[in-house]
Amino acid sequence: MILNRYERMIAKRYLLPGKGESFIFLVASISMIGVMLGVAALITVMSVMNGFRADLFDKTAGLNGHAVVQGYGGSLPDWRAIVREARATPGVTEATPLIEQPLMGSLNGRVAGILVRGMEMRDITGNPLIRDNIVAGSLANIKPGSGEVAIGARLAETLGASVGAPITVISPQGQTTPFGTLPRSVGYTVGAIFEVGVYDYDNAFVIMPMQDAQTLLMLGDSVSMVELVTTNADKVQDIVKPLVPKIAGQAEIRDWRQNNAALFEALSVERVVMFWILSLIILVAAFNILSSLIMLVRAKTRDIxxxxxxxxxxxxxIRIFMTVGVTVGALGTLAGVALGFILLYFRQGIVDGVQYLSGQNLWDPSIRFLTEMPARTDPVEVFAIIAMAIGSTFLFTLYPAWKAASTDPVQVLRYE
Structure with missing residues (x-):
């Protein structure tokens, strides 16, 4: 919107409070604050929702892959051939054999449910989620036949375990006697403690070499599943489709959507709902800008x-009054963007401060899955929020600007 010199001067004067116009200025200021809060809330919430989904997906895929070839009955005897076929499939970048079995763990009278995961040593040391998140001990201690395992940090807290502590793993698959099957108890030593940041993993995982897991579960040379990583997680079904007939009768393929369908679907729905609910704050602020402009037009009828x-x-x-309204909206939008990024930068400190003052646990990892509040800002979304805020402000300035342009000077100045 191009204004000439006198139009800019008049618009600038109308933006500042004149004599007897403090109420109009107050309403305009409240409108600007409303736009600021709406934009800040949208940027903050959408970034946190994006971060939550991305962080959860990255860590879930980092430990479970994009898909798994799950053997019928929990066993894949011919897993080496499946690994070769998977690695030869276009689009599959990694195929990792795994053993995974829910069991019980015990230490000093404390008992907890655990998820034993057996992996080849190169996969244990090569997984960045495990390798880069060791909080105590070392993965160098974990070797086949050493009797040492790596456990999650939350599980260590539950059992009261530390590096070097003996942990007993109890398996229901034991020796068969005339009185039934006796549970099998095997002792291990905690060689490392890790914290990947996903509560369910940190609270249950016990990672050990593949050979030790096969011995514990009496699987012989079998594994439970083969984990697949692809070039595109969103197209994983199309990528692994050629592998389906090759494993028919031995196993089935489940991708990350099937394994976590309820969680990711809930996140998608919540993200959309939160966007539209918070957009109402900007809409209300735009209505306030409309009302303040209408009052300004009435107050300036003689000047017009x-x-x-x-x-x-x-x-x-039209240009003068539209400039006034859009300027208020633009200033509120820019302030909202700045406030949004400030809130994102200090998000965890704000959560911790509110928890300290209220005495309530607002970010319980057992409910939120992640141990810290994540955030990932999408520049396209930020631009869309800015465009929506300024665009709605622009639309709401049309009526008062048209009303000002429709003022009949003869009728107004007849009795002056």
Whole structure:
């Protein structure tokens, strides 16, 4: 919107409070604050929702892959051939054999449910989620036949375990006797403690070499599943489709959507709902801008009439009042963007502060899955939020600007 010199001067004067116009200025200021809070809330919430989904997906895929070839009955005897076929499939970048079995763990009378995961040593040391998140001990201690395992940090807290502590793993698959099957108890030593940041993993995982897991579960040379990583997680079904007939009768393929369908679907729905609910804050602020402009037009009716008699066109009046309204909205939007990024930067400190003052646990990892509040800002979304805020402000300035341009100077100045 291009304004000439006198139009800019008048718009600038109308943006500042004049005599007897403090109430109009107050309403405009409240409108600007409303836009600021709406934009800040949208940027903050959408970034946190994006971060939550991305962080959860990255860590879930980092430990479970994009898909798994699950053997019928929990056993894949011919897993080496399946690994070769998977690695030869276009789009599959990794195929990792795994053993995974829910069991019980015990230490000093404390008992907890655990998830034993057996992996080849190169996969244990090569997984960045495990390798880069060791909080105690070392993966160098974990070797086949050493009797040492790596456990999650939350599980260590539950059992009261530390590096070097003996942990007993109890398996229901034991020796068969005339009185039934006796549970099998095998002792291990905690060689490392890790914290990947996903509560369910940190609270249950016990990672050990593949050979030790096969011995514990009496699987012989079998594994439970083969984990697959692909070039595109969103197209994983199309990528692994050629592998389906090759494993028919031995196993089935489940991708990350099937394994976590309820969680990721809930996140998607919540993300959309939160966006539209928080957008109402911007809409309400835009209505306030509309009302403040209408009051400004009524207060400046005589000035408008004088300007019209001096040669100001209807277009000039429209441009002046639209500039006033859009400026208020733009200033509120820019302040909201700044506030949003400040809130994102200090998000965890704010959560911790509120928890300290209220005495309530607002971010319980057992409920939120992740141990810290994540955030990932999408520049396209930020631009869309800015465009929506300024665009709605622009639309709401049209009526008062048209009303100002429609002022009849003859009627206004008849009795002056």
């Amino acid at each position: 009439a004088i300007l019209r008699t001096m040669g100001a066109s209807r277009g000039a009046m």
